[in-house]
Amino acid sequence: MNDAFAQLKIAFLKELPAINAAIQKEIDALPALVRPVAGHVMEAGGKRLRPMLTILFARALDFRGDNLHTLASSLEFLHSATLMHDDILDNADLRRGKPSAHTRFGITPTILAGDVLLALANEIVARTDIPALTSCISRAIMQTASGEIMEITAIRNAGTTRSEYIEIITGKTAYLIQSACEFGVIAAGGSERVRSAARDFGLNLGIAFQLVDDALDYTSRADTSGKPLGGDLREGKFTLPLLLYLESLPDDIRRITTLELTDVNLHPVRQDQIIAEITTQGFAEKTRDAAKSYLALASQTLAVIPECLEKNLLGAMIDFVLTRDK
Amino acid sequence: MNDAFAQLKIAFLKELPAINAAIQKEIDALPALVRPVAGHVMEAGGKRLRPMLTILFARALDFRGDNLHTLASSLEFLHSATLMHDDILDNADLRRGKPSAHTRFGITPTILAGDVLLALANEIVARTDIPALTSCISRAIMQTASGEIMEITAIRNAGTTRSEYIEIITGKTAYLIQSACEFGVIAAGGSERVRSAARDFGLNLGIAFQLVDDALDYTSRADTSGKPLGGDLREGKFTLPLLLYLESLPDDIRRITTLELTDVNLHPVRQDQIIAEITTQGFAEKTRDAAKSYLALASQTLAVIPECLEKNLLGAMIDFVLTRDK
Numbered sequence: 167m168n169d170a171f172a173q174l175k176i177a178f179l180k181e182l183p184a185i186n187a188a189i190q191k192e193i194d195a196l197p198a199l200v201r202p203v204a205g206h207v208m209e210a211g212g213k214r215l216r217p218m219l220t221i222l223f224a225r226a227l228d229f230r231g232d233n234l235h236t237l238a239s240s241l242e243f244l245h246s247a248t249l250m251h252d253d254i255l256d257n258a259d260l261r262r263g264k265p266s267a268h269t270r271f272g273i274t275p276t277i278l279a280g281d282v283l284l285a286l287a288n289e290i291v292a293r294t295d296i297p298a299l300t301s302c303i304s305r306a307i308m309q310t311a312s313g314e315i316m317e318i319t320a321i322r323n324a325g326t327t328r329s330e331y332i333e334i335i336t337g338k339t340a341y342l343i344q345s346a347c348e349f350g351v352i353a354a355g356g357s358e359r360v361r362s363a364a365r366d367f368g369l370n371l372g373i374a375f376q377l378v379d380d381a382l383d384y385t386s387r388a389d390t391s392g393k394p395l396g397g398d399l400r401e402g403k404f405t406l407p408l409l410l411y412l413e414s415l416p417d418d419i420r421r422i423t424t425l426e427l428t429d430v431n432l433h434p435v436r437q438d439q440i441i442a443e444i445t446t447q448g449f450a451e452k453t454r455d456a457a458k459s460y461l462a463l464a465s466q467t468l469a470v471i472p473e474c475l476e477k478n479l480l481g482a483m484i485d486f487v488l489t490r491d492k
Numbered sequence: 493m494n495d496a497f498a499q500l501k502i503a504f505l506k507e508l509p510a511i512n513a514a515i516q517k518e519i520d521a522l523p524a525l526v527r528p529v530a531g532h533v534m535e536a537g538g539k540r541l542r543p544m545l546t547i548l549f550a551r552a553l554d555f556r557g558d559n560l561h562t563l564a565s566s567l568e569f570l571h572s573a574t575l576m577h578d579d580i581l582d583n584a585d586l587r588r589g590k591p592s593a594h595t596r597f598g599i600t601p602t603i604l605a606g607d608v609l610l611a612l613a614n615e616i617v618a619r620t621d622i623p624a625l626t627s628c629i630s631r632a633i634m635q636t637a638s639g640e641i642m643e644i645t646a647i648r649n650a651g652t653t654r655s656e657y658i659e660i661i662t663g664k665t666a667y668l669i670q671s672a673c674e675f676g677v678i679a680a681g682g683s684e685r686v687r688s689a690a691r692d693f694g695l696n697l698g699i700a701f702q703l704v705d706d707a708l709d710y711t712s713r714a715d716t717s718g719k720p721l722g723g724d725l726r727e728g729k730f731t732l733p734l735l736l737y738l739e740s741l742p743d744d745i746r747r748i749t750t751l752e753l754t755d756v757n758l759h760p761v762r763q764d765q766i767i768a769e770i771t772t773q774g775f776a777e778k779t780r781d782a783a784k785s786y787l788a789l790a791s792q793t794l795a796v797i798p799e800c801l802e803k804n805l806l807g808a809m810i811d812f813v814l815t816r817d818k
Contacts, residue, residue: 199641251607277603278641279641281633282634282638284633285631285637288614288630289626289634291626295623297621300614301619303614304614305615307607307610308608308611308612308615311607312526312608315525318600
């Protein structure tokens, strides 16, 4: 572990209590009926990556103001809202190792609590009286939902290409991470040049983040990530490890395997077999390699940020995204 | 039909094309994948009551600005988003006489398209650069979702009281109509006194609107309203016509009937029988009488609005809400 990475871990430990306190304060102010569902989802933890990015960019630009942690939490609320709706769509039983909200509370309160958290995210931003933040979050919501729709449309679609896959993960994951970075710059009143760099940084970091996530789906077990191994394949998602595996097959076998994968009734034993081949043949690792390329792009964008502790921590974020194992 | 009511009908006819054009322009700019679902829901029509209220309040206060129809459409997008999520929750097959979005497009694209319309509503408001509007719409989303959660919690709950019922319909319907009125005042830069009056007007109009809706559920047939007769009772909702009917029964029969109504397997023939009794014994009409009391309150709040055509039209809105038959 290098120095910057160790410092980032310390920074996370230092900021987490304040981030969580800001989140809890907002949850306590929610209508009583929504509180249990919202609390369940927000307490489930998560890395608080998005708030941390907002805080680091704001501090790198000498942010002087109040309520930075509350502002930073707004995109975490938005993120959780999309997870709640997403888990319903995916029929996911687990989220971060705990029962997903709709499994515990039912679909109906979960849809509505998701709506409330979306509204809360907007309301926190509205309180700042900074219209650029409101535009930014509105765009983020729209792009994230569009990315999710694109993902669902591609399910069991054997024709999904690599560039469509990148478009999907950019939509469903990267734009929100991009907004987290942009939030910090806007809040600190940074220049257009820095804002543009933060956008590039966030976009590339976000794409890499999802690539690593999709690699982990083939290598990390339920006890680490809280998700079943190969869940994406079982759900009919053609993520990069699977696309690379298919590309590696001889034409005739690729054709047959592709047909199998579009069949909703494919036998679980055969699913396990394909998942094992993807893992043992190193396609999860190759997906991490793709992530590295995006992280290299992210790294370059940091040049316009003035030298400071936070700049080093943002650099360490790149290691964090690449090396996380859940 | 009195004069003001006739003028209101003309005003609706005059404004509708501009409202619908503003709505269509926003839909055309949505991501391609969301457009069909969003278009289906928005084209299904509806009365455009909320945009009309925004426009009337803004004009009554000499609004001078651009894009009033676009701003007015934002709460219609929000309204449609809640309907989309609501129909999933209610398992409703029809909406305004057409198949509901999730019946036609599936649950998943409908949840996400609802999220996109929520985001669109926020984004339209963000474009105005008026923070008071952003706060207002964020609050409206939160209150509407809370009201819906409260409604779902009360389903097949025989202990629902009349005041809880009023609280539910205030949440799920009235706050959004209140915001539509408040939007007009904020956009026109009206005084705090007028804004407060607009809030009272909208709240009472909104409660009355839902009371009439709940009365219509017992009197209007599927071919007029697009909904099956007595649908609320079948879904286990204790709306005012049913609460009044139960109050009218002798103790022992009320106890038995209440038990029947909490049974999810109550036979449809028995459901039909109770629905018929509610209608023939005039409890839908008594619900309209309750609506009249709220409309009387709404009428009084208009005193602070300067005399003008729009003030008369807002007065006519009261007749419109009371006399509509679908």
